[in-house]
Amino acid sequence: MTVAGTLGSVPAAALLPALRARFGALVRELSKFGVVGTIAFAIDLIIFNVLLHTGAESLLAKTGSTVVATTVAFIGNRFWTWRHREHSHMAKQYTMFFLLNGVGLAIGLSCLALSHYGLGAIWPEFQTPLADNISGQLVGTAVGTLFRFWSYRRFVFGDAVVPEPAPPATPEAPAPQAGASAPQSAEPAAPRTVPRM
Structure with missing residues (x-):
């Protein structure tokens, strides 16, 4: 199975x-x-x-x-x-990395804005330096970091390159008989890529 x-x-x-x-x-x-x-x-x-x-x-x-x-x-x-992952042109990877980093920054700023200006309009306690640090530095950074890890892994650095496993050892083949053609050797397997998660 x-x-x-x-x-x-x-x-x-x-x-x-x-x-x-x-x-x-x-x-x-x-x-x-x-x-x-x-x-x-x-x-x-x-x-x-x-x-x-x-x-x-x-x-x-x-x-x-x-x-x-x-x-x-x-x-x-x-x-x-x-x-260990596939790498395309460095300039293209760097540009995509920088753009996704900007999205991660925007996520962090959104958490801060939601807390300071959204919740702060209702409860003044959300407009203190402590609340800003919790929402911006802790929550915003954590959520932005999770996005960065996922997006860099998926969109910037491509699939993992994993070599094909070696075929299992086979017992010695008997010597070919006179007039029989020799078995052809198998070509080595090319590396394969692991699909993205």
Whole structure:
């Protein structure tokens, strides 16, 4: 009996190990994504504050720090988090990465706006710095980060490239008889791509 779906055609007995391997790969990707994101966040914070202290205008300082941090995040994710995935032209990947990062930022800002201006119009407690930090920095960042992980994995870095498993060893074939043609050797299997989740 086989089970078809995102895991392909998998024998029922191999379903649990296949799911365990898929979950383990997802956890490793999520962990690496978190490390890269933390480094990019720190770079953004440092550059933003350095530019502010040198007299740069706030929006220009934030734009500059965001571009640098996004570039660092792209490089870390392309060459570490998802290095095992298909890669198209770097400029195209970077553009898509930057646009999806903008959507993630808009999600975070929406959470802040909903709390501060929507709920804050009814309950003034939602217009305090504490409420803004909870809605913008905690909730907004969490939801935006989940979107970024999903969208980068699906749209920027493509399918995982997994080599075909080696065929099982076969016993030695008997030597060909005189006049019989030698069996043709099978060509090595090409790598296959794992469908997106």
